[in-house]
Amino acid sequence: MRLTLRGPVLLLLTALLGLSVGILPASAHSRLLSITPKDGASLPTTPTEVVLTFNEAVNPQFVTVRVTDGEGTVVAEDATAEGAQVTVPVTEPLAAGSYKVTYRVVSADSHPISGATAFSITGDGVASPTAAATTPSASPTPSASPESSSAAGSPSTTDAASDTQDSGSGGPSALVWVLVVAGLAAAVAAVLYAVRSGRESP
Missing domain, CATH: 2.60.40.1220 (Immunoglobulin-like)
Known part of the structure; x- marks a missing residue:
């Protein structure tokens, strides 16, 4: 069960981190x-x-x-x-x-x-x-x-x-950032829960 949960959760966490890194430069540019x-x-x-x-x-x-x-x-x-x-x-x-x-x-x-x-x-x-x-x-x-x-x-x-x-398009809206942060928090919580459940299981 621990391996079954950890694999998808880590994959989700990696995807969300990649998304946040990808949109950060765009939002930093002037326009x-x-x-x-x-x-x-x-x-x-x-x-x-x-x-x-x-x-x-x-x-x-x-x-x-x-x-x-x-x-x-x-x-x-x-x-x-x-x-x-x-x-x-x-x-x-x-x-x-x-x-x-x-x-x-x-x-x-x-x-x-x-x-x-x-x-x-x-x-x-x-x-x-x-x-x-x-x-x-x-x-x-x-x-x-x-x-x-x-x-x-x-x-x-x-x-x-x-x-x-303008050659540099505008960055993402505040809603996008809220969703990214919420997704990251959920992914981290899921990983911690999976690890704790694995440790407590016999």
Whole structure:
């Protein structure tokens, strides 16, 4: 009986330990939580900055973020990192068109994170964001309509779904860890019980 119980229990314990070891590195890696403008956003005017937020601090010495136009010309790249947030100011008005944001950073645990997102400018490419907000235009523009105001507001926040470009996927949920710990505890208790029963049996 002792050998019959101990074999399956030890096998279960080994499997659970392997599972916990396998998911631990994934949960330790950093990942992109959000980016503004969010991926696929359509803006009526030039954004003042591009902001990337990660789930933990990044190394400011290894941060590369570039904003390029449809022809691949870099229009913004002076990224600064403070804690888990990376900011790239956009100092010049952007012409109407599509733009790509590529990023590569190194997290506090030395894990590289890279990816790319895109947004587009649909309004006046010459006027700056401030000028577009204060100077009335003779012809209706997207920035003057309520619909455009909604479009302008939507890129200000983004959810974790924009992290699909992140090379390091997110770790397991807390529920997974609870199940792993519970399974390990049950396996250990079963082993101890089997050993004790074997010692007490004649």
